[in-house]
Amino acid sequence: MTGMRLLLAGFGNVGRRLVELLADPGAWPSLAALDLKVVAVTTGRHGGWADPDGLAPARILAEYEARGRFPQDLGTLAAARELDYDVLVELSPLNVAGRGEPAIGHMRAALARGRHAVSANKGPVAWAWPELQAVARANGVRFLHEAAVMDGAPVFNLARHCLPGTVVLGLDGVLNSTTNVVLGRMEQGAGLAEAVAAAQAMGIAEADPGADLDGWDAAVKLTALANVLMGAGLTPEAVRRRGIGHLVPADLAAARGRGRRVKLVCEAVRRDGRVEAVVEPRELELGHPFARLEGSDSVLRVHTDRMGRISILEEEGPGLTGTAYGVLADLFELGPAPE
Numbered sequence: 001m002t003g004m005r006l007l008l009a010g011f012g013n014v015g016r017r018l019v020e021l022l023a024d025p026g027a028w029p030s031l032a033a034l035d036l037k038v039v040a041v042t043t044g045r046h047g048g049w050a051d052p053d054g055l056a057p058a059r060i061l062a063e064y065e066a067r068g069r070f071p072q073d074l075g076t077l078a079a080a081r082e083l084d085y086d087v088l089v090e091l092s093p094l095n096v097a098g099r100g101e102p103a104i105g106h107m108r109a110a111l112a113r114g115r116h117a118v119s120a121n122k123g124p125v126a127w128a129w130p131e132l133q134a135v136a137r138a139n140g141v142r143f144l145h146e147a148a149v150m151d152g153a154p155v156f157n158l159a160r161h162c163l164p165g166t167v168v169l170g171l172d173g174v175l176n177s178t179t180n181v182v183l184g185r186m187e188q189g190a191g192l193a194e195a196v197a198a199a200q201a202m203g204i205a206e207a208d209p210g211a212d213l214d215g216w217d218a219a220v221k222l223t224a225l226a227n228v229l230m231g232a233g234l235t236p237e238a239v240r241r242r243g244i245g246h247l248v249p250a251d252l253a254a255a256r257g258r259g260r261r262v263k264l265v266c267e268a269v270r271r272d273g274r275v276e277a278v279v280e281p282r283e284l285e286l287g288h289p290f291a292r293l294e295g296s297d298s299v300l301r302v303h304t305d306r307m308g309r310i311s312i313l314e315e316e317g318p319g320l321t322g323t324a325y326g327v328l329a330d331l332f333e334l335g336p337a338p339e
């Protein structure tokens with residue numbers, strides 16, 4: 001493919017950072033090889049904007065900054081179905097109650113028309129991965145989602161490119177940054193509300209941290225990983241899930257007294273031909289590799305048949321640039337081979 005015309009579905013934190021990166025090509029010369037052109041951007045409630053000749057990234061940023069919205073009334077599904085573009089980039093919010101919709105519908109529409117789809121939204125991977133993969137294959141295009149778990153850290157790409165012929169027997173990790181920060185603060189004596197406020201002040205927890213605290217975010221991430229790396233065929237509802245909302249500082253102090261730390265652990269294992277998945281707070285010995293995580297660190301350990309356990313550690317979460325990089329890594333995957 002020479003040049004890629006992008007339809008951006010979503011212009012929140014990640015969408016804006018992605019467009020900021022595109023607006024400053026001098027800061028990242030290797031992006032030029034992709035020859036990216038944004039031909040449309042849509043939002044939920046703040047309008048949309050399309051131009052088949054391309055919207056200059058600086059113009060997109062300036063328009064939204066000046067007016068707080070885009071000038072056209074452009075729905076994402078209609079855009080995905082009707083506009084001319086090469087890649088749908090899905091950057092809308094995770095919708096747990098809607099079981100990954102409407103993002104799944106956006107991706108299905110793009111893939112069915114022979115357009116690639118790239119998602120930072122983990123909903124489509126957790127609730128519809130087999131179906132979307134099948135639609136992509138049938139139409140000769142790709143459905144990629146590196147940013148959906150652990151930002152741009154190469155989780156899906158590692159499995160896809162670096163472990164050919166191995167079987168993933170299991171996965172475990174600490175995948176939710178908010179709960180890791182909150183538990184760290186509670187170890188220092190803060191109550192849950194104070195610890196959450198600290199995580200929000202750091203820009204890590206969302207205004208409504210419910211999906212983090214009750215383990216839903218981690219369960220969706222674990223499902224996405226188990227489906228792609230283990231062919232698990234799960235949905236997040238099948239994950240045995242317990243959050244951290246019931247814990248108090250005294251619980252963490254007592255664990256410390258036993259030489260342990262509490263972490264919200266995600267685990268998927270293959271048992272009797274099926275994959276079982278669990279998210280729950282666990283007390284870990286201080287020598288356990290997950291017990292050493294601090295702040296917004298996250299870790300995934302992949303248990304393989306031939307290579308034993310391989311860990312990917314993302315330290316001090318790189319934040320929005322890391323997530324935007326995950327999207328760009330997928331676009332590099334679709335783009336011309338590197339020199």
Ligand SMILES: NC(=O)c1ccc[n+]([C@@H]2O[C@H](COP(=O)([O-])OP(=O)(O)OC[C@H]3O[C@@H](n4cnc5c(N)ncnc54)[C@H](OP(=O)(O)O)[C@@H]3O)[C@@H](O)[C@H]2O)c1
Pocket residue numbers: 009010011012013014015042043044045046047076090091092093094102120121122147148149151319320323
């Ligand atoms: N933030 C991170 O560090 C991070 C890391 C990894 C993955 N992710 C994932 O990346 C996605 C984007 O995250 P974010 O932090 O940028 O979210 P965000 O700040 O909440 O922004 C979401 C954007 O999506 C738009 N939107 C809502 N419904 C839409 C629809 N039907 N079609 C098109 N756009 C729609 C929103 O528009 P309105 O404002 O008009 O509603 C907003 O522009 C999420 O799925 C998130 O889970 C984020």
